[in-house]
Amino acid sequence: MTRPIGYFVHHQGRGHAERCAAVVNALPESQPVTVFCAKPDIFTDFTRHIEVITLPSLFETTGAEDIHDTTSAPDTVHCAPLGWPGIRQAMARMASWFAHANPVLMISDVSAEVAQLARLCSVPHVNVLQHGQRGDAGHHAAYDGAVGLLCPGAQALAQPDWPVRHLVKTHFAGGLGVDVKRPDPAQRATLRARMGVAADQRLVVVMSGGGGTGFASAPFGIAARAMPDTTFITIGQMARDWHATEPANLHHHGWVENAPDYLAAADLVVASTGNTTCHQILAAEKPWLAVPEWRYFDEQIEKANALARAGGAHHLLHFPSSADAWRAAINTTFDTHDPALQRSLVNENAASETAQWLCGLVDQLLPKTSNETGDLHDVVHPIRA
Numbered sequence: 001m002t003r004p005i006g007y008f009v010h011h012q013g014r015g016h017a018e019r020c021a022a023v024v025n026a027l028p029e030s031q032p033v034t035v036f037c038a039k040p041d042i043f044t045d046f047t048r049h050i051e052v053i054t055l056p057s058l059f060e061t062t063g064a065e066d067i068h069d070t071t072s073a074p075d076t077v078h079c080a081p082l083g084w085p086g087i088r089q090a091m092a093r094m095a096s097w098f099a100h101a102n103p104v105l106m107i108s109d110v111s112a113e114v115a116q117l118a119r120l121c122s123v124p125h126v127n128v129l130q131h132g133q134r135g136d137a138g139h140h141a142a143y144d145g146a147v148g149l150l151c152p153g154a155q156a157l158a159q160p161d162w163p164v165r166h167l168v169k170t171h172f173a174g175g176l177g178v179d180v181k182r183p184d185p186a187q188r189a190t191l192r193a194r195m196g197v198a199a200d201q202r203l204v205v206v207m208s209g210g211g212g213t214g215f216a217s218a219p220f221g222i223a224a225r226a227m228p229d230t231t232f233i234t235i236g237q238m239a240r241d242w243h244a245t246e247p248a249n250l251h252h253h254g255w256v257e258n259a260p261d262y263l264a265a266a267d268l269v270v271a272s273t274g275n276t277t278c279h280q281i282l283a284a285e286k287p288w289l290a291v292p293e294w295r296y297f298d299e300q301i302e303k304a305n306a307l308a309r310a311g312g313a314h315h316l317l318h319f320p321s322s323a324d325a326w327r328a329a330i331n332t333t334f335d336t337h338d339p340a341l342q343r344s345l346v347n348e349n350a351a352s353e354t355a356q357w358l359c360g361l362v363d364q365l366l367p368k369t370s371n372e373t374g375d376l377h378d379v380v381h382p383i384r385a
Contacts (some may be wrong), residue, residue: 002030002031002032003032003101003102003103003104003366004031004032004033004034004101004102004103004104005027005031005032005033005034005103005104005105005106005107005358005362006033006034006035006036006094006097006098006101006103006105006106006107006118006123007020007023007024007033007034007035007036007106007107007109008035008036008037008094008106008107008108008109008111008114009035009036009037009042009043009109010037010059010109010110010111011037011038011039011042011057012059013209013274013275013276014042014276015152015177015274015275015276016109016110016128017037017042017043017045018045018177018178018275018276019109019128019152019176019177019275020035020043020107020109020177021043021044021045021046021177022045022176022177022350022351022354023107023176023177023351023354023355023358024046024048024050025045025046025047025048025351026351026352026354026355027355027358027359028355028359029048031359032050032051033050033051034050034051034052034053034097034101034103035050035051035052035053036052036053036055036093036094036097036114037052037054037055038054038055038056038057038058038060038090040052040054053093053097055089055090055093055094056085056086056087056089056090057086057090058079058086058087058090058111058113058114059079060086061081061084061086062084062085062086064084064085064086065081065083065084065085066083066085067082067083068083069081069082069083074137075136075137075138076116076137076138076141077112077113077116077138078111078112078113078138079111079113080113091113091117094114094117094118095117095121098118098121098123099121103123104124104362104365104366105123105124105125105126105147105358105361105362105365106118106123106124106125106126107125107126107127107128107150107358108125108126108127108128108142109128109150110127110128110130112127112138112139112141112142115127115141115142115145115146116141116142116145119145119146124147124361124365125145125146125147126146126147126148126149126150126358126361127142127143127146127149127150128149128150128151128152129143129149129150129151129162129166129170130151130152130299131153131157131159131299131300131302131303131306132295132296132297132298132299132301132302132303133297133298133302134297135161139297143166144165144166146169147169147361147365148169148170148171148357148358148361149166149169149170149171150170150171150173150176150354150357151170151171151172151173152173152174152176152177152275153172153173153174153278153303153306153345154172154174154310154344154345154346154347155172155174156310156344156345157174157303157306157307157310157312157345158170158172158306159302159305159306171353171354171357173347173350173351173353173354174279174282174345174346174347174350175279175282175283175345175346175347175348175350176279176350176351176354177275177276177279177350177351178275178276178279178280178283178346179260179280179283180279180280180282180283180346180347180348180350181283181348182283182285182343183260183263183264183283183284184264187264188264188265191261191262191264191265192265194261195233195262195265197231197233197265201230201231202227202229202230202231202267202268203230203231203233203265203266203267203268204223204227204230204231204232204233204266204267204268204269204270204330205233205234205235205262205263205265205266205268205269205270206220206232206233206234206235206269206270206271207234207235207236207259207262207263207269207270207271207272207277207280207281208234208235208236208237208238208271208272209236209237209271209272209274209276209277209293214236214237214238214239215234215236215237215238215239215272215293215319216238216239216241216244217234217238217239217240217241217244217246217252218241218243218244219319219320219321219326220232220234220246220250220270220319221244221245221246221247221250222320222321222322222323222326223250223320223323223326223330224246224247224249224250225245225247225323226323226324226326226327227249227326227327227330228247228249230249231249231251232249232250232251233251233252233253233262234250234251234252234253235253235254235255235256235259235262236254236255236256236259237255238252238254259280260280260283260284263280263281263284263286264284266284266286267286267287268286268287268288268289268330268333268334269281269284269286269287269288269289270288270289270291271288271289271290271291272290272291272292272293272300273290273292273293273300273303273304273307273313274293274300278303278307279346281313281342282312282342282343282345282346283342283343283346285339285340285342285343286337286339286342287314287333287334287336287337288307288312288313288314288333288337288342289313289314289316289329289330289333290304290307290308290313290314290315290316291304291315291316291317291318291319292304292315292317301317310341310345311336311338311341312338312341312342312345313333314329314332314333314336316329
């Protein structure tokens with residue numbers, strides 16, 4: 001039997017699960033895969049058989065701490081509090097699987113601690129490389145110990161501070177886990193009609209992602225009042241402000257399952273820079289005003305900076321707070337738009353190429369040995385005198 005690949009998936013947001021499903025579905029059917037996650041219900045897109053092992057969360061307390069922790073964690077870890085039984089149980093389940101399954105590879109998307117656990121258990125690992133200020137010892141321990149790094153973004157979006165030693169082992173996969181096919185322009189009028197928007201009406205779609213608390217609504221009330229001839233539609237999570245006065249050209253559609261339809265219908269998009277959101281907008285080739293949300297390690301800020309450097313979006317650190325500022329931001333976004341450049345930042349073959357890269361890593365790791373697993377408990381070792 002072929003030695004399995006393990007895959008740890010962080011359960012916040014949607015991008016981690018979408019990347020995992022895309023990669024796993026593209027791997028050969030003969031390649032066994034075991035997925036570890038605290039919330040298996042986030043997976044809806046697997047098209048092949050896999051094993052899923054449910055873990056206690058590594059990041060959320062269960063209220064059952066058994067040690068009063070007054071220490072600070074060492075720089076080589078990010079989330080390693082003392083006295084959390086859930087962390088002990090999660091790490092034990094993965095270590096036990098390492099011992100009996102004899103995996104050829106472990107993918108971490110993402111946890112520096114899981115990556116380092118794999119290395120300490122003598123299991124080769126691949127770490128997902130995300131944007132952000134990640135020059136700390138914890139990230140570098142995970143990256144330096146990896147046999148490969150997987151970046152779910154185009155090489156043109158690489159940060160200038162990423163070390164060469166990491167870049168040389170990085171596989172870039174712009175659009176991984178996201179449907180990045182070109183929208184059909186012939187459908188635009190039909191989509192707009194479904195939304196109650198005229199074919200000649202200027203439409204701005206505000207897209208609030210699922211990894212945080214959502215945008216505050218007040219800035220978009222200002223934008224809509226500043227441009228009464230423009231229709232503003234928001235999708236996703238919106239935090240309604242009691243003091244916001246919203247005009248008739250601002251509509252909140254909430255969470256939708258057909259976000260690409262809204263993007264295809266839009267003239268311009270305002271959105272943060274989460275993974276799924278980012279690649280959906282680039283694939284739609286629409287003028288994009290990118291405003292990052294708060295994330296650990298400034299992930300979205302660095303992603304927005306990378307997009308601006310590459311010409312994929314117009315970037316502001318925060319939403320405009322006056323009518324004049326909104327008009328200027330919208331006009332600049334239209335003026336600097338380059339649809340061909342946006343298209344170059346996504347790859348319709350990202351999943352299959354990533355699967356090929358992973359299979360190549362496996363071949364390199366096992367150049368002269370069998371890819372057979374055999375349960376390690378069944379191995380008979382010779383007795384030496």
